Amino acid sequence: MTAIVEFIELGKRFGSVQALAQLTLSVQAGEIIGLLGHNGAGKTTSMKLILGLIRPSEGQIRVMGVTPSLQLGHEQRRCIGFLPENVRFYEQLSGREVLRYFARLKGAAVSQIGQLLEQVGLAAAADRRVRTYSKGMRQRLGLAQALLGEPRLLMLDEPTAGLDPAATCEFYSTLDELRGRGTTVLLSSHVLPGIEGHVDRAAILGGGRLLAFGSLDALRAQAALPLTIRVRGQWSSTGWAESISATGMSLRQIDPQHLEFTGPESAKLTALRLLLEVQGLQDVDVLPPSLDALYAHFNRESAGREKVS
Amino acid sequence: MNSVLIVAGKEFRDGLRNRWVLAITLVFAFLALGISYFGAAASGSVGFTSLATTIVSLASLAIFLIPLIALLLSYDTVVGEEEQGTLLLLLTYPLTPAQLLIGKFVGHAAILAVSTLVGFGGAGLLIGMLSGEMANAGLWEAFGFFILSAILLGWCFIAIAQLISVLVGEKSRAAGLALIAWFWFVLVFDLLLLGILVMGEGRSGGQWLSWLLLLNPTDVFRLANLAGFEAVREYTGLAAIATGPLFRPYALAAILVVWIAVPLSLAVWRFRHKVV
Numbered sequence: 299m300t301a302i303v304e305f306i307e308l309g310k311r312f313g314s315v316q317a318l319a320q321l322t323l324s325v326q327a328g329e330i331i332g333l334l335g336h337n338g339a340g341k342t343t344s345m346k347l348i349l350g351l352i353r354p355s356e357g358q359i360r361v362m363g364v365t366p367s368l369q370l371g372h373e374q375r376r377c378i379g380f381l382p383e384n385v386r387f388y389e390q391l392s393g394r395e396v397l398r399y400f401a402r403l404k405g406a407a408v409s410q411i412g413q414l415l416e417q418v419g420l421a422a423a424a425d426r427r428v429r430t431y432s433k434g435m436r437q438r439l440g441l442a443q444a445l446l447g448e449p450r451l452l453m454l455d456e457p458t459a460g461l462d463p464a465a466t467c468e469f470y471s472t473l474d475e476l477r478g479r480g481t482t483v484l485l486s487s488h489v490l491p492g493i494e495g496h497v498d499r500a501a502i503l504g505g506g507r508l509l510a511f512g513s514l515d516a517l518r519a520q521a522a523l524p525l526t527i528r529v530r531g532q533w534s535s536t537g538w539a540e541s542i543s544a545t546g547m548s549l550r551q552i553d554p555q556h557l558e559f560t561g562p563e564s565a566k567l568t569a570l571r572l573l574l575e576v577q578g579l580q581d582v583d584v585l586p587p588s589l590d591a592l593y594a595h596f597n598r599e600s601a602g603r604e605k606v607s
Numbered sequence: 608m609n610s611v612l613i614v615a616g617k618e619f620r621d622g623l624r625n626r627w628v629l630a631i632t633l634v635f636a637f638l639a640l641g642i643s644y645f646g647a648a649a650s651g652s653v654g655f656t657s658l659a660t661t662i663v664s665l666a667s668l669a670i671f672l673i674p675l676i677a678l679l680l681s682y683d684t685v686v687g688e689e690e691q692g693t694l695l696l697l698l699t700y701p702l703t704p705a706q707l708l709i710g711k712f713v714g715h716a717a718i719l720a721v722s723t724l725v726g727f728g729g730a731g732l733l734i735g736m737l738s739g740e741m742a743n744a745g746l747w748e749a750f751g752f753f754i755l756s757a758i759l760l761g762w763c764f765i766a767i768a769q770l771i772s773v774l775v776g777e778k779s780r781a782a783g784l785a786l787i788a789w790f791w792f793v794l795v796f797d798l799l800l801l802g803i804l805v806m807g808e809g810r811s812g813g814q815w816l817s818w819l820l821l822l823n824p825t826d827v828f829r830l831a832n833l834a835g836f837e838a839v840r841e842y843t844g845l846a847a848i849a850t851g852p853l854f855r856p857y858a859l860a861a862i863l864v865v866w867i868a869v870p871l872s873l874a875v876w877r878f879r880h881k882v883v
Contacts, residue, residue, distance in 0.1 A: 351695065351698060368703060368879075373701075375701045382692075385692070386692030388691070402613045404700055443696075
């Protein structure tokens with residue numbers, strides 16, 4: 299396997315703001331990588347560095363073996379697809395005309411446009427002006443634009459923002475199809491649900507630093523984050539709750555009808571089995587650790603490391 | 608080179624689509640016909656006057672109009688794409704900033720060239736037919752030169768507008784700056800020169816003043832067109848002082864080309880440094 303993107307001790311400063319620091323990361327060909335983190339964590343900055351739109355302040359970056367810049371690496375840029383956050387197009391052109399312009403600029407076959415429009419579900423609206431498109435339709439057009447010329451490296455900045463659930467689902471099936479073709483994909487997100495099953499590895503960024511990098515299951519296990527079980531029911535006493543607390547779950551009473559248990563993932567099944575026996579139980583909710591919790595954990599950990607060193 | 612042509616092609620099609628080409632063509636045609644028809648009104652008659660008279664009046668009016676149209680056409684070249692949010696995406700394509708800017712210049716230049724050629728050229732043919740001057744080859748050469756220099760003048764201001772569009776960060780500021788540029792080159796500059804001339808009471812001599820005229824593309828255009836007509840030289844004050852080999856029409860046209868190249872190169876240079 300060869301590294302298609304490589305960050306080596308990379309840093310980027312905008313004035314006095316350190317947007318990225320000491321970032322070392324390599325992406326192998328054919329991988330699907332999730333860049334996770336809150337706004338301002340450095341996700342978009344990382345993508346702009348890969349595209350050569352900005353230059354690093356420190357360290358090095360290699361994309362397909364070259365240092366990206368606007369002047370050089372045209373051959374490389376032909377192999378890269380990019381969907382920016384809040385993508386915008388020429389309002390007075392139709393979707394098909396927009397794609398034709400970008401395809402010609404990229405040196406991609408104009409003949410694939412019809413099929414791409416079909417794939418993102420815009421075939422019916424292809425000849426309408428972009429001005430009339432909804433946010434979701436613009437996002438789909440942006441995706442079609444990124445897929446022009448069958449890129450080897452695809453970068454998607456918040457690809458599901460503005461998409462409805464059905465379109466999000468279609469997007470993920472497109473992603474799986476790309477995986478089959480061997481396309482390397484970098485996608486950023488500030489939400490965890492949805493992308494979990496589709497990324498090979500996730501890089502968690504916070505405050506411009508790489509907090510963790512690995513498969514999501516491994517990250518979750520590494521963080522050993524507690525999960526939460528919420529229950530609702532009609533009961534006279536909550537004495538039964540003690541047996542569940544005994545499995546290692548801590549109890550919090552929200553009101554007489556609502557209780558919340560928090561504890562390790564290993565206790566989940568035992569606790570659920572006990573809960574289902576309880577008289578008067580009406581509803582059970584299991585909440586896996588959110589990106590927020592994961593993020594907070596790795597953030598704390600890195601702060602701790604810094605204090606030690 | 609190919610990318611330049613793709614960008615230029617899109618700009619030109621946009622110009623056709625949003626009726627810029629049509630509008631400019633009609634404005635130029637009606638201007639030429641109107642001047643020719645009403646040009647002699649001061650002497651108490653209307654009707655199509657000769658092409659030579661028309662060219663002289665048209666050159667004076669074109670000085671106001673062409674820079675304005677060119678600035679309107681191109682002031683948002685880069686800043687417009689930036690505000691629209693498409694610049695970032697364009698720059699991720701296999702396209703250098705220089706290719707993007709030059710492509711846009713070529714597209715806008717083509718819009719203006721086609722409009723000028725069709726608008727003025729069409730009107731000129733009509734005037735020539737109506738005034739019975741179709742056989743006068745010298746006249747057609749002068750008229751051809753007028754169209755050529757008008758196109759070059761427009762291209763100067765497209766280049767200036769593009770420079771403005773890379774210097775500022777907002778479209779509204781670009782518009783303001785374009786207006787100031789128009790005001791400076793079309794009105795203020797000549798008034799200043801005139802003021803200097805009057806204050807010096809003519810003692811300072813005309814030679815260096817005529818060189819100063821080359822610092823303004825509208826004056827270069829004026830000199831180029833008026834210098835060709837001996838009769839005109841007699842009664843146009845400013846043009847009369849500019850004599851010498853550099854003040855021949857085709858030399859002046861070459862100076863207009865310099866006036867295109869310099870702002871455009873500055874714009875490309877600035878754009879390169881702005882994005883990276």
